[in-house]
């Protein structure tokens with residue numbers, strides 16, 4: 465077990481990159497040694513993110529694998545789809561550990577990736593080597609990994625909310641419906657008409673209906689846990705707020721289980737895992753603001769005796785637990801450190 469690591473961040477001028485910098489600069493066992501940009505190498509990072517000036521040294525480096533290997537032990541990729549598929553094998557070959565927050569290495573089927581992401585899939589060896597880093601569920605596999613496929617933001621909230629019940633056989637997986645909502649930062653910093661203030665503000669839109677790239681990711685993990693193929697209906701909505709994801713999930717309950725039973729089951733499943741907080745069944749469901757800026761995932765339950773269905777509400781901050789925070793949690797697990805190192809801060813409220 466090493467006591468500290470040097471970290472490089474590719475995609476440092478984007479939202480995921482900025483959040484990695486914000487969190488890693490406060491991590492006691494990580495030194496940021498390179499922040500990388502393909503379009504602005506040589507410029508100060510603070511030109512892009514004035515909120516980070518004088519927090520980390522920094523002139524943006526060019527993207528050069530040899531340069532990174534000379535400066536860092538671990539590389540975080542906060543890059544658009546298609547980049548990591550090509551770059552990760554080169555970074556691994558240079559002896560680096562790689563944590564990828566894009567979707568490039570999450571799907572075990574290359575055909576599925578190409579169908580849902582419309583990019584060329586990563587080489588088979590890289591996909592086989594990548595460990596799906598849903599920390600609280602697959603943490604044991606993360607321990608020995610050198611390549612992490614960090615889960616997507618929606619899948620993180622959704623899977624943490626469904627897996628204990630699916631695993632226990634308390635819900636019928638064929639009845640699962642997932643209704644998910646995200647703040648605008650989930651779409652990244654790039655410009656796009658649908659995310660202009662006047663289009664997104666005071667508006668609520670469903671998007672990528674039955675076409676969202678997180679559908680196969682969610683189904684892959686649920687199928688693994690259920691031990692049989694699971695398909696789901698998953699609909700995403702854009703909410704005019706900056707951060708936050710809420711996944712509201714519905715499923716038929718197998719047998720007689722109250723909301724309190726679900727609460728106890730989930731508390732047992734996540735025992736000792738500080739970042740998943742299960743709400744009391746008598747209280748109100750969790751809200752996005754109650755996890756904003758933090759690495760927490762809060763989950764609450766209601767069972768409707770009339771319909772025999774459970775409603776599960778799960779919330780996260782998309783850029784923290786849904787991206788940079790979970791990526792750092794996975795680094796902690798890989799390094800044999802306490803998984804909470806550098807991440808135990810309270811949400812920002814209000």
Ligand SMILES: NC(=O)C1=CN([C@@H]2O[C@H](COP(=O)(O)OP(=O)(O)OC[C@H]3O[C@@H](n4cnc5c(N)ncnc54)[C@H](OP(=O)(O)O)[C@@H]3O)[C@@H](O)[C@H]2O)C=CC1
Nearest residue numbers: 475477478479480501502503542543566650652653782787
């Ligand atoms: N935003 C979120 O909540 C979440 C995002 N993700 C995923 O994380 C990844 C990053 O997302 P996000 O930070 O929001 O996106 P942004 O669009 O904000 O940032 C992406 C960054 O990638 C860099 N980049 C673009 N093209 C290349 C290239 N060819 N090679 C290397 N770097 C490149 C750009 O910087 P430059 O031009 O300076 O190189 C850009 O700043 C995406 O795959 C996204 O889907 C996952 C979970 C949550």
Ligand SMILES: CC(=O)N[C@@H](CCC(=O)OP(=O)(O)O)C(=O)O
Nearest residue numbers: 566567616617646647650651677
């Ligand atoms: C609001 C919004 O547009 N969110 C994005 C989240 C994208 C993302 O995180 O993509 P990968 O996990 O596939 O990398 C979306 O729904 O596509």
